[in-house]
Amino acid sequence: xxxxxxxxxxxxxxxxxxxxxxxxxxxxxxxxxxxxxxxxxxxxxxxxxxxxxxxxxxxxxxxxxxxxxxxxxxxxxxxxxxxxxxxxxxxxxxxxxxxxxxxxxxxxxxxxxxxxxxxxxxxxxxxxxxxxxxxxxxxxxxxxxxxxxxxxxxxxxxxxxxxxxxxxxxxxxxxxxxxxxxxxxxxxxxxxxxxxxxxxxxxxxxxxxxxxxxxxxxxxxxxxxxxxxxxxxxxxxxxxxxxxxxxxxxxxxxxxxxxxxxxxxxxxxxxxxxxxxxxxxxxxxxxxxxxxxxxxxxxxxxxxxxxxxxx
Amino acid sequence: xxxxxxxxxxxxxxxxxxxxxxxxxxxxxxxxxxxxxxxxxxxxxxxxxxxxxxxxxxxxxxxxxxxxxxxxxxxxxxxxxxxxxxxxxxxxxxxxxxxxx
Numbered sequence: 001x002x003x004x005x006x007x008x009x010x011x012x013x014x015x016x017x018x019x020x021x022x023x024x025x026x027x028x029x030x031x032x033x034x035x036x037x038x039x040x041x042x043x044x045x046x047x048x049x050x051x052x053x054x055x056x057x058x059x060x061x062x063x064x065x066x067x068x069x070x071x072x073x074x075x076x077x078x079x080x081x082x083x084x085x086x087x088x089x090x091x092x093x094x095x096x097x098x099x100x101x102x103x104x105x106x107x108x109x110x111x112x113x114x115x116x117x118x119x120x121x122x123x124x125x126x127x128x129x130x131x132x133x134x135x136x137x138x139x140x141x142x143x144x145x146x147x148x149x150x151x152x153x154x155x156x157x158x159x160x161x162x163x164x165x166x167x168x169x170x171x172x173x174x175x176x177x178x179x180x181x182x183x184x185x186x187x188x189x190x191x192x193x194x195x196x197x198x199x200x201x202x203x204x205x206x207x208x209x210x211x212x213x214x215x216x217x218x219x220x221x222x223x224x225x226x227x228x229x230x231x232x233x234x235x236x237x238x239x240x241x242x243x244x245x246x247x248x249x250x251x252x253x254x255x256x257x258x259x260x261x262x263x264x265x266x267x268x269x270x271x272x273x274x275x276x277x278x279x280x281x282x283x284x285x286x287x288x289x290x291x292x293x294x295x296x297x298x299x300x301x302x303x304x305x306x307x308x309x310x311x
Numbered sequence: 312x313x314x315x316x317x318x319x320x321x322x323x324x325x326x327x328x329x330x331x332x333x334x335x336x337x338x339x340x341x342x343x344x345x346x347x348x349x350x351x352x353x354x355x356x357x358x359x360x361x362x363x364x365x366x367x368x369x370x371x372x373x374x375x376x377x378x379x380x381x382x383x384x385x386x387x388x389x390x391x392x393x394x395x396x397x398x399x400x401x402x403x404x405x406x407x408x409x410x411x412x
Contacts, residue, residue: 257350
């Protein structure tokens with residue numbers, strides 16, 4: 001049993017990579033490359049499974065350095081409260097300043113994304129003791145991935161995922177809905193659990209896939225594993241187990257409001273909705289009313305043959 | 312004769328919402344994650360008005376469109392337009408200006 005009770009932390013240590021680090025999330029690869037060729041990158045050990053060889057073609061290449069931040073000027077396009085600000089220039093390039101420390105009082109990262117979103121720069125202020133760029137810094141990395149997914153046929157959603165016989169069953173819900181509970185039950189039943197909190201959904205070559213992520217949740221073994229998407233369930237605790245198929249239009253709306261998507265760019269919103277439309281065309285979506293028992297999971301993976309695609 | 316002018320109010324949608332017809336539903340999505348509600352559904356009539364609000368439009372111009380499309384009584388069409396504009400204004404989805412004609 002590798003699932004800890006919700007809210008129980010676990011100790012991890014940092015790992016460093018000199019000069020270059022490539023990470024894969026879903027079908028996307030992000031490469032962090034030191035401007036001087038030497039500056040190391042650090043990640044928590046939970047991210048190690050997401051490291052890929054540095055000759056893997058990258059969707060985003062970031063040239064990185066540690067040094068004083070040269071903060072952008074100009075009007076703020078969007079401010080996420082104290083934690084980060086976005087400025088977008090006339091040609092579509094973006095500057096994002098992320099803050100950390102007590103009351104988010106310290107400017108920590110300046111991320112510059114070129115208009116293509118294929119290249120950019122990342123500067124980390126010299127505020128960390130070990131002089132290593134935090135490639136997995138929060139919310140820096142999750143922000144980058146959500147923005148890239150929105151431009152590459154993918155979404156990040158509040159969901160756990162169970163892989164059974166090569167197929168992915170995704171359990172969607174906000175905090176407290178039972179994602180980790182269902183993940184624990186599924187793992188006991190022999191499923192692989194690449195994530196118990198945040199799942200990447202993608203459309204590739206006309207097929208839908210689900211992928212693990214390293215973020216949040218209470219699972220120690222986070223995994224980049226992916227599999228063809230079999231079904232999506234919205235979790236609802238109930239006194240008895242049953243499935244209720246969702247019409248496609250409602251499924252899109254229910255999925256959309258559970259995305260981790262900053263909705264910063266009109267084109268990205270259109271593309272995100274299109275991805276959801278394509279997913280619900282291909283994959284049945286239902287509400288799973290459940291009690292936290294193995295019977296509910298059995299219903300979820302067995303229901304595939306009993307109910308057809310959503311209407 | 313005293314020369315005079317008549318003030319009228321025109322409306323135009325803001326660019327802080329994205330409209331998309333999704334699986335037969337007219338969705339309006341609020342840009343920026345801090346919006347309290349990210350998603351709204353428009354009626355087909357509302358979607359038609361939203362499309363017209365790409366340009367500055369008066370209540371009468373919008374009402375005329377409904378009268379022509381749905382053969383509504385003009386007073387009813389004006390009221391529908393005003394109600395719709397009030398809802399958009401409450402979402403900060405529309406801007407207005409006074410013009411002199």
